[in-house]
Amino acid sequence: MRRADRLMQLVQILRDGTLHRAQDLAQAVDVSLRTIYRDMETLAASGVPISGERGIGYRVTAAITLPPLNLTLTEVEALHLGLSAVGAADDPELAQAARQLLAKLDAVMPETPSAAPARYGFAVYPFAEAARGFQHLPRMRQALRARQKLELTLQGEPRTVRPLELDYWGRLWTCVVWCEKRRDFDVIRVDQITALRVLPSLFVAETGKSIADYKARQKDGDSQSATGPTGRK
Template identity: 55%
Template sequence: MRRTDRLFDIIQILRDGKLHTAQQMADRLEVSVRTLYRDMDTLVASGVPVQGERGVGYMITEAITLPPLTLTAQELEALNLGLAIAAEVADPDLKSAADSLADKIDAVLPQSVVAEADAWKFAVYPFADAARGFAQMPTLRAAIKARQKLRITYTAKDSAVTSRMIRPLHMEYWGRVWTLTAWCELRSDHRVFRLDLIESAEALPELFTDEPGKTMADYLKRL
């Protein structure tokens, strides 16, 4: 398994909000505890809101308060994303400004949100990887709001390309990794898709309504 895929899987394990020990996650992912510790250090450094320590366990938190402002999750995502974009550009003045702004933000953020300023400037995945999913965001957000089915072309971990009809339910952001939780008609089950692996997304004329077992609430219960 590629390291990027394993990091993504760790996030999926932690998103249930429960405490997971390194040994439990290492056994599930079939890696050593030492490798799992390195992965957790990487996730924390990338800005994923992980709380915990070696020998105790890890869990994801959702603290997003920025004194004297209170940010929504979407606003914090936009701020993080904007800094990431500015830090990647060739303009030295803009890059310097992004670094300086990241330092100022880090100075007032709660420790549980971002461990250090560098977490805003560097992440697990190259920016180009995250950027590949940007083109799909307007279509995905509109479909979630309208409760409209989508047809997507998706590249799986084994590089297999599939065409799927899905019910888009929720988008999330994890340190430059955007994900879409959906009900997949092909698999007859919930699936979490990485946006950077969605090659295309087409809105279909068919709308959907809540059905038992197919909602976001049902997915969270399973976690």
């Protein structure tokens, strides 16, 4: 049995809300006790509300559990936009529930551990900032598809950029761009854009200015870091 199938079977067993001994779970899915302990840790880390411990037993504590979902970036955007609206509502109970749900989503969203949080200092995504960033995403996606340049204002600085790729880091949306003012690649946080306008001018793929070139540069940088620094500050 594949591990993913076994984990789903364990969730189905535990979702009745009763206490299940690890030994019984091991027999039910035909694995060792050690494997059951690891599986329980995996389920808990994935956001399944598991309570219990070794030697006592385990149960799922949530009133409602959902099967695994595969979401597109657009679906994630829609979900976070809805949470942003509810989180800013006057109903304290609903606002708190929205924040708790966002925390659960953040816990299981894929994230590049070696890059995003450390490089950009991302913190928990405030709802007001989320709403501010989401307003720009439809036009940014439009510009990406049509290869249209964007005029952005970041911290009072107007910039003309070529949008190359939108990324989601579990808390914040970012966009890889080629900045015509700086003549270089940049990664901007969408929530920090104070003004955005889609320009009528189009751009074509040019050597040294494409998303493939950006990723190649990142890969080269990672390789150099792995082999050791070329200089010290």
